[in-house]
Amino acid sequence: GAVVSQHPSRVICKSGTSVKIECRSLDFQATTMFWYRQFPKQSLMLMATSNEGSKATYEQGVEKDKFLINHASLTLSTLTVTSAHPEDSSFYICSANSGLPTFNEQFFGPGTRLTVL
Amino acid sequence: GDSVTQMEGPVTLSEEAFLTINCTYTATGYPSLFWYVQYPGEGLQLLLKATKADDKGSNKGFEATYRKETTSFHLEKGSVQVSDSAVYFCALRGGGGNKLTFGTGTQLKVEL
Numbered sequence: 001g002a003v004v005s006q007h008p009s010r011v012i013c014k015s016g017t018s019v020k021i022e023c024r025s026l027d028f029q030a031t032t033m034f035w036y037r038q039f040p041k042q043s044l045m046l047m048a049t050s051n052e053g054s055k056a057t058y059e060q061g062v063e064k065d066k067f068l069i070n071h072a073s074l075t076l077s078t079l080t081v082t083s084a085h086p087e088d089s090s091f092y093i094c095s096a097n098s099g100l101p102t103f104n105e106q107f108f109g110p111g112t113r114l115t116v117l
Numbered sequence: 118g119d120s121v122t123q124m125e126g127p128v129t130l131s132e133e134a135f136l137t138i139n140c141t142y143t144a145t146g147y148p149s150l151f152w153y154v155q156y157p158g159e160g161l162q163l164l165l166k167a168t169k170a171d172d173k174g175s176n177k178g179f180e181a182t183y184r185k186e187t188t189s190f191h192l193e194k195g196s197v198q199v200s201d202s203a204v205y206f207c208a209l210r211g212g213g214g215n216k217l218t219f220g221t222g223t224q225l226k227v228e229l
Contacts, residue, residue, distance in 0.1 A: 004160075032215055043206065043221040044161075093160055097215055106217060108153075108160040 002028045004096050006109035013084055014117055021079045021112045023094030029074035030096035034106065035067070038091040050077045084116045119144045123207050123220035130197055130227050138192040138223045140181075140207035148209040150174075150183050150190040151217070155204045164192075164205070197227045 003026040013019050023033055032051055036044040048069050050056040056069035066088075068080040077096075081088050091113050095106040124139040142148065149168045153161040165174030170185035179194045190207060207220040 006160075034216075041222075041224075043219045046216060049216070095161075105163060106215075108162070110158075110160040 002026075002096070002098050002105075002107040004030075004094065004107045004109040006092075006094055006112050008112060009110060010113045010115075012115045012117065015085050016083055018080055018082045019084055019114060021081075021092055021094075021114075023077045023079070023096070023109055025075045025096040025098075025107070028096070028098050028107075030077075030098065031074065032097040033071055033077040034095045034097070035069060035077075035079050036093045036095070038093060038111070044093060047079075081114065084114070086116045089114055089116045119148065119209060119211050119218045121207050121209055121218055121220035123205075123223050125221070126204075126224040128223060128225050130225070132199055132227055132229055133196045134227075136192070136194040136197045136201075136225065138205055138207075138225070140190045140192065140220060142188050142190065142207075142209050144188075144209055144211055144218075146211060148211050150181070151208040151210070152179070152181055152190070152192050153206040153208060153219075155206065155222070157203070161206065197225070199227045199229060201225060202227045 005024045007022045035047045038044050047062045048056045048058045050069050050071040052071045071077040093111040095108045120143045122141050151166045152164040154164045155161050165176040167174040167183035173182045181192045204222045204224045206222045208217045
Protein backbone atom coordinates (compact mmCIF):
# COMPACT_ATOMS: atom_id res chain seq x y z
CA GLY A 1 0.00 0.00 0.00
CA ALA A 2 0.89 3.66 -0.14
CA VAL A 3 3.46 4.77 2.41
CA VAL A 4 3.93 8.19 3.92
CA SER A 5 6.96 9.02 5.99
CA GLN A 6 7.70 11.89 8.33
CA HIS A 7 11.00 13.19 9.54
CA PRO A 8 11.97 13.65 12.26
CA SER A 9 9.86 11.38 14.41
CA ARG A 10 10.74 13.37 17.52
CA VAL A 11 12.28 16.77 17.99
CA ILE A 12 13.08 18.81 21.06
CA CYS A 13 13.95 22.46 20.60
CA LYS A 14 14.43 25.62 22.59
CA SER A 15 11.81 28.31 22.70
CA GLY A 16 12.27 30.83 19.90
CA THR A 17 13.84 28.47 17.40
CA SER A 18 12.25 27.17 14.20
CA VAL A 19 11.63 23.53 13.43
CA LYS A 20 11.02 21.93 10.03
CA ILE A 21 9.06 18.72 9.64
CA GLU A 22 9.12 16.80 6.38
CA CYS A 23 6.33 14.66 4.96
CA ARG A 24 7.07 12.38 2.03
CA SER A 25 4.94 10.06 -0.04
CA LEU A 26 7.32 7.20 -0.78
CA ASP A 27 5.65 5.24 -3.52
CA PHE A 28 3.05 7.51 -5.00
CA GLN A 29 2.57 11.08 -6.10
CA ALA A 30 0.46 13.19 -3.82
CA THR A 31 -1.14 16.24 -5.33
CA THR A 32 -2.63 17.11 -1.96
CA MET A 33 -1.15 16.78 1.50
CA PHE A 34 -2.75 17.63 4.81
CA TRP A 35 -1.22 18.70 8.10
CA TYR A 36 -2.91 17.86 11.38
CA ARG A 37 -2.18 18.62 14.97
CA GLN A 38 -3.13 16.19 17.70
CA PHE A 39 -3.35 17.15 21.35
CA PRO A 40 -3.09 14.51 24.06
CA LYS A 41 -6.24 12.40 24.24
CA GLN A 42 -7.92 14.56 21.63
CA SER A 43 -8.80 14.31 18.02
CA LEU A 44 -6.83 15.42 15.02
CA MET A 45 -7.26 19.05 14.13
CA LEU A 46 -6.75 19.88 10.49
CA MET A 47 -4.30 22.76 10.22
CA ALA A 48 -3.95 23.19 6.49
CA THR A 49 -4.32 21.62 3.10
CA SER A 50 -1.29 21.74 0.85
CA ASN A 51 -1.44 21.48 -2.92
CA GLU A 52 1.70 20.98 -4.96
CA GLY A 53 2.90 24.17 -6.51
CA SER A 54 0.42 26.46 -4.82
CA LYS A 55 -0.10 28.16 -1.50
CA ALA A 56 -1.50 26.14 1.34
CA THR A 57 -5.06 26.65 2.52
CA TYR A 58 -5.16 27.17 6.26
CA GLU A 59 -8.04 26.36 8.56
CA GLN A 60 -9.63 29.08 10.58
CA GLY A 61 -7.58 30.00 13.62
CA VAL A 62 -4.29 28.61 12.32
CA GLU A 63 -1.57 31.24 12.00
CA LYS A 64 -0.10 31.22 8.52
CA ASP A 65 3.05 33.01 9.57
CA LYS A 66 3.57 30.66 12.47
CA PHE A 67 3.10 27.42 10.57
CA LEU A 68 4.75 27.70 7.18
CA ILE A 69 3.83 25.02 4.70
CA ASN A 70 5.65 24.31 1.48
CA HIS A 71 4.64 21.67 -1.05
CA ALA A 72 7.47 21.91 -3.53
CA SER A 73 7.04 18.56 -5.24
CA LEU A 74 4.51 15.78 -5.67
CA THR A 75 6.23 13.73 -2.99
CA LEU A 76 7.31 16.28 -0.40
CA SER A 77 5.60 18.78 1.86
CA THR A 78 7.23 20.57 4.77
CA LEU A 79 5.80 22.24 7.85
CA THR A 80 7.99 24.80 9.57
CA VAL A 81 7.02 25.91 13.05
CA THR A 82 8.58 29.35 13.34
CA SER A 83 9.68 30.87 16.64
CA ALA A 84 8.37 27.87 18.50
CA HIS A 85 6.99 28.22 22.00
CA PRO A 86 6.02 25.63 24.60
CA GLU A 87 2.37 25.86 23.58
CA ASP A 88 3.37 24.60 20.12
CA SER A 89 4.40 21.30 21.66
CA SER A 90 2.19 18.68 20.09
CA PHE A 91 2.01 15.68 17.81
CA TYR A 92 1.99 16.74 14.17
CA ILE A 93 0.68 14.33 11.58
CA CYS A 94 0.64 14.65 7.83
CA SER A 95 -1.38 12.74 5.30
CA ALA A 96 -1.22 12.48 1.55
CA ASN A 97 -4.02 12.01 -0.89
CA SER A 98 -3.29 9.35 -3.42
CA GLY A 99 -5.85 10.70 -5.85
CA LEU A 100 -6.79 7.22 -6.99
CA PRO A 101 -9.81 7.34 -9.24
CA THR A 102 -11.77 4.80 -7.26
CA PHE A 103 -11.22 6.12 -3.79
CA ASN A 104 -9.57 9.34 -2.73
CA GLU A 105 -7.95 7.85 0.35
CA GLN A 106 -5.68 9.75 2.67
CA PHE A 107 -2.58 7.91 3.83
CA PHE A 108 -1.14 9.07 7.12
CA GLY A 109 2.42 9.49 8.24
CA PRO A 110 3.60 8.18 11.61
CA GLY A 111 3.64 11.64 13.15
CA THR A 112 6.26 13.94 14.65
CA ARG A 113 6.39 14.65 18.37
CA LEU A 114 7.50 18.25 18.91
CA THR A 115 8.56 19.36 22.37
CA VAL A 116 9.47 22.99 22.88
CA LEU A 117 11.38 23.75 26.06
CA GLY B 118 -20.67 22.24 9.61
CA ASP B 119 -19.75 18.60 9.64
CA SER B 120 -19.14 16.89 12.96
CA VAL B 121 -18.50 13.44 14.39
CA THR B 122 -19.38 12.30 17.89
CA GLN B 123 -17.81 9.24 19.44
CA MET B 124 -18.32 7.59 22.77
CA GLU B 125 -15.73 8.60 25.32
CA GLY B 126 -13.16 6.13 26.47
CA PRO B 127 -11.25 4.43 27.64
CA VAL B 128 -13.09 1.24 26.94
CA THR B 129 -11.58 -1.70 28.81
CA LEU B 130 -12.51 -5.22 27.78
CA SER B 131 -11.34 -8.72 28.44
CA GLU B 132 -9.95 -10.70 25.55
CA GLU B 133 -12.64 -12.35 23.41
CA ALA B 134 -15.28 -9.87 24.56
CA PHE B 135 -17.65 -8.17 22.14
CA LEU B 136 -16.79 -4.61 21.16
CA THR B 137 -19.02 -1.74 20.17
CA ILE B 138 -17.79 1.81 19.76
CA ASN B 139 -20.57 4.23 18.94
CA CYS B 140 -20.21 6.92 16.32
CA THR B 141 -22.79 9.39 15.07
CA TYR B 142 -22.34 12.17 12.61
CA THR B 143 -23.80 15.40 11.29
CA ALA B 144 -23.18 16.30 7.71
CA THR B 145 -24.84 17.81 4.70
CA GLY B 146 -25.24 15.70 1.62
CA TYR B 147 -23.92 12.18 1.47
CA PRO B 148 -20.61 11.80 3.30
CA SER B 149 -18.26 8.86 3.21
CA LEU B 150 -17.56 7.34 6.61
CA PHE B 151 -14.36 5.87 7.98
CA TRP B 152 -12.84 4.20 10.98
CA TYR B 153 -9.15 4.76 11.58
CA VAL B 154 -6.96 3.04 14.17
CA GLN B 155 -3.91 4.52 15.86
CA TYR B 156 -1.54 2.19 17.65
CA PRO B 157 0.72 3.67 20.33
CA GLY B 158 3.37 5.93 18.86
CA GLU B 159 2.14 5.50 15.32
CA GLY B 160 0.11 7.41 12.78
CA LEU B 161 -3.42 6.60 11.73
CA GLN B 162 -4.28 3.61 9.61
CA LEU B 163 -7.51 3.20 7.71
CA LEU B 164 -9.43 0.32 9.27
CA LEU B 165 -12.57 0.31 7.17
CA LYS B 166 -14.86 2.57 5.20
CA ALA B 167 -18.33 2.90 3.73
CA THR B 168 -19.26 5.30 1.01
CA LYS B 169 -23.04 5.08 0.86
CA ALA B 170 -26.03 4.25 2.98
CA ASP B 171 -26.41 0.61 4.06
CA ASP B 172 -22.84 -0.20 3.02
CA LYS B 173 -20.96 -2.37 5.49
CA GLY B 174 -17.25 -1.86 5.84
CA SER B 175 -15.21 -4.71 7.28
CA ASN B 176 -11.59 -5.53 7.97
CA LYS B 177 -9.65 -7.68 10.44
CA GLY B 178 -12.86 -8.83 12.10
CA PHE B 179 -14.13 -5.28 12.59
CA GLU B 180 -17.24 -4.07 10.85
CA ALA B 181 -19.44 -1.00 10.69
CA THR B 182 -22.63 -0.27 8.78
CA TYR B 183 -23.50 3.13 7.33
CA ARG B 184 -26.93 3.93 8.78
CA LYS B 185 -28.34 7.04 7.19
CA GLU B 186 -31.60 6.91 9.11
CA THR B 187 -29.79 7.11 12.44
CA THR B 188 -26.70 8.96 11.11
CA SER B 189 -24.51 6.34 12.73
CA PHE B 190 -21.49 4.22 11.90
CA HIS B 191 -20.88 2.09 14.97
CA LEU B 192 -17.77 -0.07 15.06
CA GLU B 193 -18.14 -3.69 16.17
CA LYS B 194 -15.98 -6.73 16.64
CA GLY B 195 -17.18 -10.06 17.91
CA SER B 196 -14.06 -11.10 19.80
CA VAL B 197 -11.33 -8.61 20.64
CA GLN B 198 -7.68 -9.45 21.17
CA VAL B 199 -4.98 -7.76 23.22
CA SER B 200 -3.42 -6.63 19.95
CA ASP B 201 -6.55 -4.58 19.22
CA SER B 202 -5.62 -2.17 21.99
CA ALA B 203 -5.38 1.21 20.29
CA VAL B 204 -7.25 4.45 19.75
CA TYR B 205 -10.08 4.30 17.24
CA PHE B 206 -11.24 7.36 15.33
CA CYS B 207 -14.48 7.72 13.46
CA ALA B 208 -14.31 10.19 10.58
CA LEU B 209 -16.31 11.50 7.70
CA ARG B 210 -15.51 13.11 4.42
CA GLY B 211 -18.13 15.42 3.04
CA GLY B 212 -19.42 14.87 -0.46
CA GLY B 213 -17.15 16.29 -3.14
CA GLY B 214 -14.30 17.25 -0.85
CA ASN B 215 -11.04 15.85 0.47
CA LYS B 216 -11.20 17.04 4.05
CA LEU B 217 -11.69 14.54 6.84
CA THR B 218 -13.55 15.46 10.01
CA PHE B 219 -12.58 13.30 12.97
CA GLY B 220 -14.26 12.35 16.18
CA THR B 221 -12.32 12.69 19.41
CA GLY B 222 -11.17 9.09 19.38
CA THR B 223 -11.93 6.19 21.70
CA GLN B 224 -9.15 4.38 23.47
CA LEU B 225 -9.62 0.62 23.66
CA LYS B 226 -7.72 -1.45 26.18
CA VAL B 227 -7.99 -5.22 25.93
CA GLU B 228 -6.73 -7.25 28.87
CA LEU B 229 -6.03 -10.92 29.25
